[in-house]
Amino acid sequence: MIPAAFEYARASSVEEASKLLSKFGEDAKVLAGGHSLIPLMRLRLAQPAALVDINGIKELDHIKEDGQKLRIGALTRHVTIHNSPVVKEKLPLLAEIASEVGDNQVRNMGTMGGVIAHADAAGDYPTLALILDAEIVTNKRTIPARDFFKDLFTTALGPDEVVTEVVFPVANGPHKYVKFRRRLFDWAIVGVAAQKMNGGWRIGLTNVGPTPVRAKAVEEALHQGAKPEEAAQHASDGLDPAGDLRASPEYKKHLARVLTKRAINQAEGRQ
């Protein structure tokens, strides 16, 4: 299908992008990799009046070590994150997740900032950002991930706000992302991230609600000494996932429990 008509402008700096967004008004959208926005426009589920293309803003494409933090520029592509020796060393779970986003085409074009700003319930980076207490940096402020994801496809971003970086803590202990899907390149039906850091576990769930979920009851059970299979039974505590074509609510809750056990076991080198 062909998208509805829209205006187009290419920004060469973040300031210019923000000014263009203000000029075009609330119906303008940032264009990054285009791998979520363009399909929605072609289906006319999104009809932005204007697109502000940020692909020419080179300073948004970076991976920087900053003490115990890793700063990932908003325009950094999934493939760059996956191949980065720094990410592999300092936050290997992020490299692992990047390697499993979509297919080669998606990974060559899609960006960190795009996934975060799009806030799809099945997006993989938001779960990691939430459990690691990452920060979303914009041209105006820094937003903790726990305050950023408000609802399905809804974030704390204002109309002329541009994500510039996502800042993760360094974490290179035991880790695993288990993504359950029917075909290799599909989005997660349910995903589970497990990361050990500072002596405790951080556990997060993808696609079991409108926003990513931190499985605090599982973390607490592990902290109290429960075995992974016991702790994982708490993964569905408080969940009320929507059913969809691929899974009923009950099946998603079942997956949350099974995959949580699997993620913790695999992180610790067991099958």
Ligand SMILES: Cc1cc2nc3c(=O)[nH]c(=O)nc-3n(C[C@H](O)[C@H](O)[C@H](O)COP(=O)(O)OP(=O)(O)OC[C@H]3O[C@@H](n4cnc5c(N)ncnc54)[C@H](O)[C@@H]3O)c2cc1C
């Ligand atoms: C076949 C297919 C499979 C996929 N599988 C997965 C998957 O398994 N896991 C997964 O996580 N994702 C998956 N994706 C989505 C993919 O990762 C997209 O790249 C991503 O959702 C959006 O990133 P983008 O750079 O393409 O953003 P765009 O499509 O350009 O933009 C998406 C939204 O974010 C906004 N935006 C983008 N960048 C910024 C910014 N810097 N500041 C403010 N707003 C911004 C845009 O205005 C738009 O509303 C898949 C996509 C496809 C087509």
